[in-house]
Amino acid sequence: MGFIKKDLAMIKSNFKLLGILLVVYTIMGLLGQMDISFILPFISVMIMISTFSYDNYNKWDAYAACLPNGRKNSVRAKYITTILMIMVVAIITIILSFIISYVNTQTINYGQILVSMLGTIFGTLLVLTFMYPIIYKFGIEKARIGIFLIVFGVVIIGGFIVKYGDLSFAIKALNFFENYLVIILILLTIIMVYTSYKISVKIYRKKEF
Amino acid sequence: MENALEVKNLHKEYADFILDDVSFSLPKGMIMGFIGENGAGKTTTIKAILNIITSYTGEIKIFGLDNRENEAQIKEEIGVVLDDIFFPEILTPNDINNSMQGIYKNWDANMFYNYLKKFLLLPNKQIKTFSKGMRKKLEIITALAHHPKLLILDEPTSGLDPVARAEVINMFQDILEKDECSILLSSHITTDLEHIADYITFINKGKILLSKTTNELLDKYGIVKCGEAEFKKIAKKDYLKYRKTKYEYEVLVEDKKAFKAKYNIGLIDKITLDDLMVIMIKGEE
Numbered sequence: 001m002g003f004i005k006k007d008l009a010m011i012k013s014n015f016k017l018l019g020i021l022l023v024v025y026t027i028m029g030l031l032g033q034m035d036i037s038f039i040l041p042f043i044s045v046m047i048m049i050s051t052f053s054y055d056n057y058n059k060w061d062a063y064a065a066c067l068p069n070g071r072k073n074s075v076r077a078k079y080i081t082t083i084l085m086i087m088v089v090a091i092i093t094i095i096l097s098f099i100i101s102y103v104n105t106q107t108i109n110y111g112q113i114l115v116s117m118l119g120t121i122f123g124t125l126l127v128l129t130f131m132y133p134i135i136y137k138f139g140i141e142k143a144r145i146g147i148f149l150i151v152f153g154v155v156i157i158g159g160f161i162v163k164y165g166d167l168s169f170a171i172k173a174l175n176f177f178e179n180y181l182v183i184i185l186i187l188l189t190i191i192m193v194y195t196s197y198k199i200s201v202k203i204y205r206k207k208e209f
Numbered sequence: 210m211e212n213a214l215e216v217k218n219l220h221k222e223y224a225d226f227i228l229d230d231v232s233f234s235l236p237k238g239m240i241m242g243f244i245g246e247n248g249a250g251k252t253t254t255i256k257a258i259l260n261i262i263t264s265y266t267g268e269i270k271i272f273g274l275d276n277r278e279n280e281a282q283i284k285e286e287i288g289v290v291l292d293d294i295f296f297p298e299i300l301t302p303n304d305i306n307n308s309m310q311g312i313y314k315n316w317d318a319n320m321f322y323n324y325l326k327k328f329l330l331l332p333n334k335q336i337k338t339f340s341k342g343m344r345k346k347l348e349i350i351t352a353l354a355h356h357p358k359l360l361i362l363d364e365p366t367s368g369l370d371p372v373a374r375a376e377v378i379n380m381f382q383d384i385l386e387k388d389e390c391s392i393l394l395s396s397h398i399t400t401d402l403e404h405i406a407d408y409i410t411f412i413n414k415g416k417i418l419l420s421k422t423t424n425e426l427l428d429k430y431g432i433v434k435c436g437e438a439e440f441k442k443i444a445k446k447d448y449l450k451y452r453k454t455k456y457e458y459e460v461l462v463e464d465k466k467a468f469k470a471k472y473n474i475g476l477i478d479k480i481t482l483d484d485l486m487v488i489m490i491k492g493e494e
Contacts, residue, residue, distance in 0.1 A: 001311035002307075002308040002309060002310065002311025002312035002313075003308065003311070003312065004311075005304075005307045005308045005311055006296070006300070006304065006308040009300055009301075009304035009307065009308070010297060010299060010300065013299070051297075054297040054298075054299055055297055057297065057298070058293075058294070058295055058296065058297045058298050059293060059294040059295070060294075060295070060296060060297055062256075062261045062291065062294045063289075063291065063294050063295055063296065065259065065260060065261045066259045066261065066284065066287065066289045066291075067284060067312050067313075068281045068282075068284040068285045068312065068313065069281045069284075070284070070312075073312075205263075206263060206264075207263075208256075208261065208262040208263055208264065209256075209261050209262070209294075
């Protein structure tokens with residue numbers, strides 16, 4: 001718990017920024033402007049990633065290694081705090097979306113809002129799943145370049161497949177899974193995040209500071 | 210006597226540095242000064258003891274337990290102050306207290322805040338607003354507030370002005386009076402150690418040159434100051450190292466009384482740890 005408190009204390013100065021963004025989101029929604037709800041959970045992850053830089057600057061990792069169960073709990077705290085932050089921001093966004101939807105149309109489109117937020121959470125956790133082990137392996141400074149290359153690579157490959165690949169099979173598969181999509185997505189997310197956590201712990205346990 | 214810390218045959222290799230067969234032990238309730246020039250291997254040894262570095266060979270026992278097999282248990286009882294390694298500086302002493310309450314079973318918030326008050330450190334100020342001396346004091350308070358049985362301090366007084374240094378040293382003595390605690394204190398400011406250390410361990414180029422009680426070192430060892438003709442009379446086995454200065458020879462002897470009885474030459478000075486370090490490192494055999 002102590003390590004989570006430390007991470008939460010580090011991001012508390014960013015809560016104001018998140019608050020402002022939520023207000024901006026609400027105003028834009030009420031004015032019928034672009035939907036930026038997907039940005040909010042992503043910003044939470046970015047805020048959490050900034051804590052790695054602060055840790056690195058004061059060599060916190062070496063200090064954490066001197067504390068009881070420091071290595072394992074330090075990694076665990078990063079994952080839990082990030083997930084907690086994404087969830088809290090997502091729930092607030094969902095509630096605001098309901099309000100915006102009701103004010104604008106007098107009805108609430110529950111299904112669409114929930115599915116779109118679930119997609120956002122999945123995407124955000126995907127970022128965490130890939131980025132955290134990379135950060136633990138190479139350190140935040142080197143990881144930044146790595147992260148850029150991965151995102152760049154995924155966009156290029158994705159674009160290539162969409163343009164030249166045959167996607168009819170994937171669409172068929174998606175149709176088949178449609179009824180189970182939400183459950184599959186949730187299960188997949190849990191497995192992904194857990195595996196990523198285990199890999200990070202393994203990397204971090206052996207690391208020398 | 211039971212040992213708080215035992216290091217046996219510690220070996221770690223880097224491309225440009227080898228920690229070679231380091232062995233020493235720190236008896237319970239004692240303070241050991243760990244001295245050596247910058248880059249001698251003090252921090253690497255400490256990092257191995259604390260498992261900050263992991264790929265080393267050798268045996269390290271703390272309170273009689275293997276430091277890797279019983280890591281979590283051991284770390285509940287250790288307090289550390291390391292050079293430039295601490296909580297992120299955007300945090301405040303309040304944040305440190307909140308976190309540490311969830312990390313150490315024995316965290317003593319009262320003690321933490323009492324010391325903050327004593328050293329005029331504001332609990333709600335970010336660490337980055339503190340001066341170097343204030344930061345060091347905060348690091349030391351943080352290391353002490355769970356009543357550790359072993360304190361490992363890497364250069365806790367480096368970069369501090371003489372007043373802050375005296376305050377920090379007093380803090381350690383204060384703690385030793387209250388708690389049954391052993392201390393491994395690395396420093397290249399050896400004058401601090403002459404006053405408080407019971408043992409001195411001297412490391413150079415990754416090797417332990419000596420590990421003895423401070424009294425034995427300061428009382429027994431001596432520096433013979435003599436001219437060239439007198440120096441030539443001294444048998445090689447009767448001195449450890451010598452140094453030729455502009456006007457005289459400085460000869461380090463292990464037992465100044467025995468030397469005096471045998472030779473009765475030159476002037477024998479009491480040794481300081483600084484002298485010892487310089488002549489051991491720069492002197493010839």
